Amino acid sequence: MKGLGIAGLALALLAPVGPACAGESVNLILNWTPTADHSPFYYAKAQGWYAKAGIDLNIEVGKGSGVSALKVGSGGSPFGIADLATMLVARSKGADDVALMSIYANTGQTFYWLKSYGVNGVKDFPDHKIGNPPGDASRVMWPAFAKAAGIAPDSVSFVNVGPTAKIAALKSHTVDIISDFYNEHDLKVIEFGRDLGFVNWKDIGLNPYGNSLIVNGAFLAKNPKLAEDFVRITQKAYAACVADVTPCLKALLDQVSGLDKENQEHQWERIKFLMTDEFTTTKALGWIDADRMKKDYELVQTYLGMEKPFAVESAFTTKLLDTSIKMDASKVKK
Structure with a gap:
């Protein structure tokens, strides 16, 4: 960067889709606030793995998968984390997004409620309030869930609730139901005990x-x-954290305030479960299966519609993955 001058440097930083050179700042926008599932990025950065590959990584706090998919798709950030179905929706609207690596091979999308509020299952959702952020993947994909559950998509109302305020909103009865990732499950069990009800989307x-x-x-x-370096370093980091999460959580907690170490440890155990399927354990950690992607595309097309249909094969690639790095299922608690 030396010799660019102030004007040249400013132009370089304002052009996220331009060629990257050694040591150039590269942005990663998260799906939302950092938690255990993002700890491998913080660990690899702390270890200097990205820097060694000429990547000066900046980790940006996200505001929902919808937001991160649009920001990456518009060139506002080279890399991002997003729910894949949400990314497909964004791509149909013109977002230039390509998936490189799955983190959750299984959906983490889960709805939580309190039985004392009169909700005992999805059939009781109508006429209740669901709290989540506007860009949250579960809100974007709500019509798909509603139709699969056999309830009218417009039978509930949504209330804007920030990612860190969901439990408080449920506890205060500001909302009746919240959406959240399964990796946050234990925190809710501790908070609400037997009054807690939940359903994971795969159910x-x-x-x-x-x-x-x-x-x-x-x-x-x-x-x-x-991009290949970024993917392979990220794979390596996730594999290292599966083997021993302690240094990974330390890296996360050193950079992110307000997180409880014990809660993050619980989260990571759930995350390992979400990372594990027949492909991530045999093909490569982060593998995206073509047949599953076709089904995801059909799901989005059926329930949400594609503004501009596209070949799903153009929306992902596994060519950058290191096939020698696989998910270690022995580290997942049954």
Whole structure:
């Protein structure tokens, strides 16, 4: 960067889809606030793995998968984390997104409620309030859930609730139901005990890919080596955290305030379960299966419609993955 001058430096930083050079700042927008599932990024950064590959990684706090998919798709950030079904919706609207690696091979999408509020299952959702952020993946994909559950999509109302305020909103009865990831399950069990009710989306037959690493398509085309390095370092980091999460959580807690160590440890145990399927254990950690992606595309097309249909094969690639790195199922508690 030396010799660019102030004006040149400013132009470089304002062009996220341009060619990346050694040590250039590269942004990753998360799906929302950092928790245990993001700890591998913080760990790899603390270890200097990204820097060694010429990547000066900046980790940006997200505001929902819808937001991160649009920001990456518009070139506002080279990389991001987004729910894959949400990314497909964004791509149909013109977002230039490509999925590189699954993090949640199983959907983490879960609805939680309190039985004392008169909700005992999905059939009781109508006429109740659901709290989540506007860009939250579960809100974007709500019509799919509602139709699969056999209830009218417009039978509930949504209330804007920030990612960190969901439990408080449920406890205060500001809302009747909240959406959240399964990795946060233990925190709710501790808070609400036997009064807690929940349903994971796969329990009603919906198991789309969850949070995944995505890239801006133009950035990928211009920077294939950097993108490959980014993916493989990220795979390596997730594998290291599966083997021993302690240093990974330390890296996360050193950089992110307000997180409880014990809660993050509980989360990571759930995350390992979400990371594990027949493909991540045999093909490669982070593998995205073509047949499953076709089903996810059909799900989105059926329930939400595609503004501009596209070939689903263009929305993901597994070519950058290191097939020697696989998910270690022996580390997952049954």
